[in-house]
Amino acid sequence: MDDTTGTIELLAATSPDHASRDVKAVLDLFPEARGEDGQVDLEELRDVLGRYVNDDAEAYGFTWPGRFDAIRQSQTPSGATLLPLESKSEQWDTTGNLYVEGDNLEVLKLLQTSYGGKVDMVYIDPPYNTGSDFVYRDSFGDTLENYKEQTGQANSANPETAGRYHSNWASMMLPRLRVARKLLSEKGVIFVSIDDHESATLCEIGDQVFGEDCFMGDIAWQKTYSPRNDANGIPTEVEHILAWSRNPHWVPRGGASVTNYWSHAQAGHNDAAKKEIKRLFDGHAPFDTPKPTKLVRRILDIATDKDSLVMDFFSGSATTAQAVMRANLADGGRRRWILVQIPEQTSGSYGTLCDIGEERIRRAAAEIRKDTAGDRQQPSLDVTEHVPDTGFRVFALDSSNMLVQHIGTETISTKKADRSELDVLFEAMLRWGLDLSLPIHARQCDGYGYYEAGDGVLAYCGDDGLTPAILERIVETTRPRRVLLRLNVLMDNTALTDGMVLSIAGKDVEVRVI
Numbered sequence: 001m002d003d004t005t006g007t008i009e010l011l012a013a014t015s016p017d018h019a020s021r022d023v024k025a026v027l028d029l030f031p032e033a034r035g036e037d038g039q040v041d042l043e044e045l046r047d048v049l050g051r052y053v054n055d056d057a058e059a060y061g062f063t064w065p066g067r068f069d070a071i072r073q074s075q076t077p078s079g080a081t082l083l084p085l086e087s088k089s090e091q092w093d094t095t096g097n098l099y100v101e102g103d104n105l106e107v108l109k110l111l112q113t114s115y116g117g118k119v120d121m122v123y124i125d126p127p128y129n130t131g132s133d134f135v136y137r138d139s140f141g142d143t144l145e146n147y148k149e150q151t152g153q154a155n156s157a158n159p160e161t162a163g164r165y166h167s168n169w170a171s172m173m174l175p176r177l178r179v180a181r182k183l184l185s186e187k188g189v190i191f192v193s194i195d196d197h198e199s200a201t202l203c204e205i206g207d208q209v210f211g212e213d214c215f216m217g218d219i220a221w222q223k224t225y226s227p228r229n230d231a232n233g234i235p236t237e238v239e240h241i242l243a244w245s246r247n248p249h250w251v252p253r254g255g256a257s258v259t260n261y262w263s264h265a266q267a268g269h270n271d272a273a274k275k276e277i278k279r280l281f282d283g284h285a286p287f288d289t290p291k292p293t294k295l296v297r298r299i300l301d302i303a304t305d306k307d308s309l310v311m312d313f314f315s316g317s318a319t320t321a322q323a324v325m326r327a328n329l330a331d332g333g334r335r336r337w338i339l340v341q342i343p344e345q346t347s348g349s350y351g352t353l354c355d356i357g358e359e360r361i362r363r364a365a366a367e368i369r370k371d372t373a374g375d376r377q378q379p380s381l382d383v384t385e386h387v388p389d390t391g392f393r394v395f396a397l398d399s400s401n402m403l404v405q406h407i408g409t410e411t412i413s414t415k416k417a418d419r420s421e422l423d424v425l426f427e428a429m430l431r432w433g434l435d436l437s438l439p440i441h442a443r444q445c446d447g448y449g450y451y452e453a454g455d456g457v458l459a460y461c462g463d464d465g466l467t468p469a470i471l472e473r474i475v476e477t478t479r480p481r482r483v484l485l486r487l488n489v490l491m492d493n494t495a496l497t498d499g500m501v502l503s504i505a506g507k508d509v510e511v512r513v514i
Contacts (some may be wrong), residue, residue: 199242222269
């Protein structure tokens with residue numbers, strides 16, 4: 001089928017191209033700056049802006065080798081998808097929580113349409129660049145192939161002897177923070193744990209991304225209850241938690257009672273975090289550097305309400321998921337979480353960090369359900385009877401489910417042989433900007449099988465055998481706001497003419513083709 005499908009559009013094949021949108025916005029404001037090739041003519045733009053352009057030969061700035069490529073990395077749309085892994089999930093049909101296995105930059109790009117402007121709190125604990133920790137090495141171009149090459153590598157450290165030791169780390173953080181900013185709601189805040197190795201670098205990058213007026217503070221967290229005696233120089237007792245808001249007028253819940261010093265009594269310490277994970281894993285700690293749930297709980301207390309969406313895209317051992325579930329148990333909240341972690345290989349009995357994180361969530365959830373059952377028999381004053389959402393859907397980053405070929409004027413799109421219709425449905429939900437936690441129903445109409453996402457949110461018809469009568473009946477009974485058809489279904493069924501599909505589109509139904 002060629003592109004003569006009337007007003008019916010092909011579903012977007014990639015995540016949003018924000019750079020193209022931003023260029024269009026600039027040219028709409030300043031049409032004089034449009035060059036012959038449709039790009040921005042910077043010299044003309046400077047002339048138009050006149051006295052508002054800084055012409056000083058010297059100006060304060062922070063840069064490093066690779067910064068330009070790092071910005072381009074954040075601007076490049078992703079053509080990948082997230083494959084549902086129902087067998088690794090818990091409470092698949094009812095949960096609102098998501099765990100995503102994959103490179104966080106690609107995943108963040110894919111989540112933009114569904115969750116852009118909806119995340120109230122982000123907490124991340126990225127690699128500290130101590131010389132031995134894992135550092136993501138992005139490659140401009142085929143980022144998905146680059147991710148697959150990195151996954152499982154044991155030698156992805158960033159040693160201090162590397163020629164671009166700080167630059168490599170900065171180039172990792174910049175694109176991820178740029179994309180993460182787009183996910184923050186108007187009341188959203190991001191908190192980043194870091195130590196002295198890169199705290200100064202992170203301050204500069206964060207101010208570039210979020211703006212100096214959105215810097216909310218450098219919190220000194222007392223990570224230990226007793227200073228180490230074997231440290232070189234001045235013993236380190238605190239770590240930094242740097243915070244930036246989406247809105248410069250953000251105020252923490254609790255107001256003046258929240259300061260930039262958090263003692264271990266207020267926010268836990270590293271030894272407590274180690275004991276916490278050991279308790280969950282029968283005396284064994286499968287992860288060396290967990291954060292205490294008490295620390296994340298304190299951040300949740302000042303930055304979320306009961307219905308907030310929380311994200312952690314360097315999720316490690318999944319402390320954030322446990323903290324959110326505990327917070328919901330305590331105050332009857334319905335907070336949801338999205339965790340992202342690259343499946344980095346581990347040396348222990350668990351294959352990857354994702355295996356550790358997912359198992360920790362299962363064990364923490366079982367502990368919460370046990371506590372809740374006990375509370376119902378012996379009511380406690382500080383715990384509600386509310387049973388929080390302890391499930392999660394697991395997804396894995398992978399290439400698109402669709403194989404698209406352009407033959408002459410025709411576009412041929414077919415589902416890859418090793419992918420399911422459910423895989424295609426979730427890719428469509430990503431592209432359409434739908435919540436990946438929507439309930440999924442397998443439906444039948446006159447013997448024809450199709451999927452419904454949510455209650456009338458989306459009907460997906462991907463199998464052969466669809467007729468105009470069945471399609472009309474699906475629309476009448478399901479009353480979907482969106483209908484998705486596979487391109488091959490239209491091509492292989494001459495009865496489904498464009499006019500027939502357009503007649504459905506006229507019934508307040510968005511129709512897309514994949």
